[in-house]
Amino acid sequence: MIKRWTMRLGLTLALGVTVLLSTTSPAFAGNTLLLLSDIDGRQVAHMVHVDDGDVFKIYDDQADGYGPEGCLQVYTPTHGWATLRCEHNGAGDGNPVSFNYNVLELVAYRMRLCHAIAGCSYQGFTE
Structure with missing residues (x-):
């Protein structure tokens, strides 16, 4: 027994x-989400990495006259975090501005999302 x-x-x-x-x-890696909120807790922007196709989308969630800038960064042992690509979205209408970047497996990346009022936020990921 x-x-x-x-x-x-x-x-x-x-x-x-x-x-x-x-x-x-x-093969089962998922999407990565980065939220940016102001001091009062209101979400002013967000950024998404869509794993299928390696698309990065930057959303301006507040029509406040300031647009967020979303960047993709890679970590290098000799230079630290290096910026690969950035896009600005000043629409304020919730529609994304996007770019593609082929991220490699087992490399440390992070998304950086900055806003003039809310500052910057970071989210790391690997493929």
């Missing part, structure tokens, strides 16, 4: 580890 229970537990744990390892592969 105990032997059968131990075997079932071992099989269940092995199956769980297999599922966990198979879902963390780069």
Whole structure:
């Protein structure tokens, strides 16, 4: 009885580890979201990395006369964070400005989203 229970537990744990390892592969990487809020907690902008196609979208969520700038940065051991590409969105209508950039696997990237009033926010990710 105990032997059968131990075997079932071992099989269940092995199956769980297999599922966990198979879902963390780069093929199952997800989208990355970065929110930027002002001092009162109102969301003024957000940025999204859409993994399928490596599209970066910058949204201006407030019609306040200031537009956010969204950037993609890569980490290099010799120079720290280096900016690869930036786009500005001053529409204030909730529609995105986007750009494509082919991000590589196992490289440290981060999104930087800055706004004149709310400052900057960062979100790191890897493929």
